[in-house]
Amino acid sequence: MIDWHWKNIRVTVFDTKVHYYTVLAKTTDHLLQYLSMKKNEDQPLFLFEKLTSYIDELETHLSLTIELAEWSTRSFTIKKYLVDADEELIDLYNQLMVVFTYEAFEKLPERIEIVNLMKGRVYTYSPSISDVSKGIEYFKYMKNQLLVPDGYIKAKSLAECEQCPFTEHCNTGPDNFEDNSFREFFH
Numbered sequence: 001m002i003d004w005h006w007k008n009i010r011v012t013v014f015d016t017k018v019h020y021y022t023v024l025a026k027t028t029d030h031l032l033q034y035l036s037m038k039k040n041e042d043q044p045l046f047l048f049e050k051l052t053s054y055i056d057e058l059e060t061h062l063s064l065t066i067e068l069a070e071w072s073t074r075s076f077t078i079k080k081y082l083v084d085a086d087e088e089l090i091d092l093y094n095q096l097m098v099v100f101t102y103e104a105f106e107k108l109p110e111r112i113e114i115v116n117l118m119k120g121r122v123y124t125y126s127p128s129i130s131d132v133s134k135g136i137e138y139f140k141y142m143k144n145q146l147l148v149p150d151g152y153i154k155a156k157s158l159a160e161c162e163q164c165p166f167t168e169h170c171n172t173g174p175d176n177f178e179d180n181s182f183r184e185f186f187h
Contacts, residue, residue: 002024002028002031006024023083023118026117026118026120027083027117027118029120030115030116030117030118030119030120031081031115031117033120034115034120034122044068044069044070045076046066046068046069047067047068047069048065048066048067048068049065049066049069050063050064050065051063051064051065051066051100051104053103053104054103055099055100055103055136055139056103057136057140058136058139058140058143060143062096062099062100062103064096064100066078067079067080067081068080069109072109072110072111073110074110075107075108075109075110076107076109076110077109077110077111077112077113078097078101078109078111078112078113079113079114079115080093080112080113080114080115081115081117082114082115082116082117083117083118084116084117084118084119085114085116085123090114090123090125092138093114094112094114094125094127094131095131095134095135095138095139096135096139097109097112097127098112098127098131098132098135099132099135099136099138099139102129102132108127108128108129108131108132109127110126111124111125111126112125112126112127113125
């Protein structure tokens with residue numbers, strides 16, 4: 001199954017073939033370790049379920065796929081598996097899940113777990129109701145930045161995008177984000 005999913009990732013995205021196989025080995029090892037220690041006999045609440053919810057405050061629909069949600073003692077736990085993640089991505093995903101689950105289910109998850117397969121680390125977040133308004137503000141700001149993309153500069157050529165895994169699908173995408181106000185807003 002891992003091989004089937006990895007066949008879609010080009011070796012040229014990595015620095016070398018050794019780098020490609022190192023990443024493949026690490027992520028496979030950590031995924032198997034994490035999954036083998038789980039002995040939950042209960043049926044999952046959601047398994048690769050694509051859901052959509054309209055968020056009034058954002059005046060938009062949010063669609064996402066919940067890879068795994070399991071029943072927990074008070075509500076449910078959401079689990080996300082990522083090859084690699086930094087703090088900003090983890091924060092973004094947590095905010096997305098807080099806003100989405102509150103709007104879609106009128107209930108917050110007990111925990112959100114993000115499994116970083118490169119590092120073999122699990123990041124756990126326990127949201128509270130006060131996180132909902134913070135998440136709404138987070139996405140209002142993001143929506144505004146996307147609608148008025150003053151900070152984006154288009155790439156001059158595809159040569160600038162050689163390391164990007166989306167090169168085949170994007171030949172006019174943003175090169176970098178010069179305006180650091182987005183980062184400063186949330187930290």
